[in-house]
Amino acid sequence: MEITSDMLISGGLTFAAAIGYGICFNIRGANLFAASFGAFICAFIEAVMTEAGYPEIFVCFIASTAVTVYSEILAKRLRCPVPMFLIVSIIPLVPGGYIYYAMMSCINGDLADFGKRSVYTFEIAGAIALGIFLVTFIIKIMKSFKKNPAKKNR
Amino acid sequence: MNSQELAGAVSRFGAMMLSCGGEINRVEDSIARICAAYGYNHVGVFAIPRTLIITVTENGVPVTRLENIKDKTVNLDRVARLNALSRFICRVRPDADCISRRLDNIEKSPVYGRYSIIAAYFLSASAYAMFFGGGIREAAAAGLAGIAVRLMSRFSSKTDAGVFFENLLCAVVMSACAMLLAACGFAPRYDKTIIGALMTLVPGVTLTNGARDFIAGDFFAGTYTLIEALLTALGIAAGAAVTVGLLRGLVV
Numbered sequence: 001m002e003i004t005s006d007m008l009i010s011g012g013l014t015f016a017a018a019i020g021y022g023i024c025f026n027i028r029g030a031n032l033f034a035a036s037f038g039a040f041i042c043a044f045i046e047a048v049m050t051e052a053g054y055p056e057i058f059v060c061f062i063a064s065t066a067v068t069v070y071s072e073i074l075a076k077r078l079r080c081p082v083p084m085f086l087i088v089s090i091i092p093l094v095p096g097g098y099i100y101y102a103m104m105s106c107i108n109g110d111l112a113d114f115g116k117r118s119v120y121t122f123e124i125a126g127a128i129a130l131g132i133f134l135v136t137f138i139i140k141i142m143k144s145f146k147k148n149p150a151k152k153n154r
Numbered sequence: 155m156n157s158q159e160l161a162g163a164v165s166r167f168g169a170m171m172l173s174c175g176g177e178i179n180r181v182e183d184s185i186a187r188i189c190a191a192y193g194y195n196h197v198g199v200f201a202i203p204r205t206l207i208i209t210v211t212e213n214g215v216p217v218t219r220l221e222n223i224k225d226k227t228v229n230l231d232r233v234a235r236l237n238a239l240s241r242f243i244c245r246v247r248p249d250a251d252c253i254s255r256r257l258d259n260i261e262k263s264p265v266y267g268r269y270s271i272i273a274a275y276f277l278s279a280s281a282y283a284m285f286f287g288g289g290i291r292e293a294a295a296a297g298l299a300g301i302a303v304r305l306m307s308r309f310s311s312k313t314d315a316g317v318f319f320e321n322l323l324c325a326v327v328m329s330a331c332a333m334l335l336a337a338c339g340f341a342p343r344y345d346k347t348i349i350g351a352l353m354t355l356v357p358g359v360t361l362t363n364g365a366r367d368f369i370a371g372d373f374f375a376g377t378y379t380l381i382e383a384l385l386t387a388l389g390i391a392a393g394a395a396v397t398v399g400l401l402r403g404l405v406v
Contacts, residue, residue: 026231083233
């Protein structure tokens with residue numbers, strides 16, 4: 001398994017796109033670059049794992065988990081809300097292609113293909129959401145463990 | 155600080171946070187924390203994406219504020235500043251004047267200019283067009299379509315037509331732009347152009363915030379937000395599908 005230039009290019013493209021996306025939401029300064037780097041990580045993981053032959057749903061789940069961890073760490077470090085980083089980083093996983101081709105088969109009257117692609121889109125959305133859910137739950141549990149000893153000491 | 159002042163300050167704080175795209179749970183949580191910092195433990199907060207109700211009770215006398223949020227513009231920098239302000243308030247417990255001065259400052263905090271945002275739409279759309287397999291020409295066409303999206307969304311957000319039709323309009327303009335550029339032979343693979351420009355319309359903020367509201371256990375706000383995202387997506391899909399279906403004949 002080697003890192004090809006294609007992976008870095010797709011990462012770089014999403015980085016550029018994420019900068020644009022971040023500007024639309026008025027993310028400023030270092031936060032903008034930190035958030036966009038999340039998009040780079042996301043697209044890079046996606047490219048590497050797809051190359052290694054993992055199924056797409058699983059790739060989306062892992063990438064979204066990784067990006068959520070990244071966003072939580074950054075939010076802690078830079079003392080900013082998590083969504084600032086998460087929103088921009090998670091966008092490369094949005095299955096834009098599937099949505100478009102599902103739509104096209106809908107207007108072409110190819111209902112079988114439309115159904116297949118729409119279900120697949122929802123599966124990917126579910127995988128992304130599951131990644132976010134998982135990490136957020138783990139962090140909640142960790143926080144609740146951290147708080148308890150402090151309360152006992154008081 | 156008395157309950158009148160506190161209710162006024164926190165309702166303004168909460169309304170600002172809701173209008174710039176903070177999650178419902180964050181708004182409710184911050185307000186409860188601020189009130190607790192001033193010793194008001196009996197506080198009721200209810201927030202949904204466009205309404206905020208707060209009741210602060212002092213000596214058995216309730217003070218209620220209701221805020222309606224008319225215009226929403228996503229501004230994550232402002233959410234971060236408000237978040238930092240809420241930490242500051244809990245730590246220092248300043249008086250009402252200080253809070254309102256800081257809120258004024260946050261309202262005046264810098265935003266990107268009109269042309270930077272247009273450039274951002276261009277950059278985003280063209281980079282995504284290439285990411286989804288388009289060439290340089292498709293990227294340039296997607297960038298132009300992205301600019302059309304921006305110009306249209308500024309207009310459509312003023313029409314008060316609701317998320318579905320606002321996004322439908324944007325998608326129609328965007329795909330018409332892509333189809334015309336394909337028809338004149340500039341970027342023949344219009345599917346890549348449209349996918350790239352479509353990514354600028356993806357309801358990323360509502361989706362992420364809706365999911366986070368669900369995790370926080372706020373199913374009502376989560377459902378509301380996710381339905382907004384779903385309507386946005388349906389509007390985009392419908393607009394693009396109709397336009398491509400109509401103009402497909404132009405592209406040979």
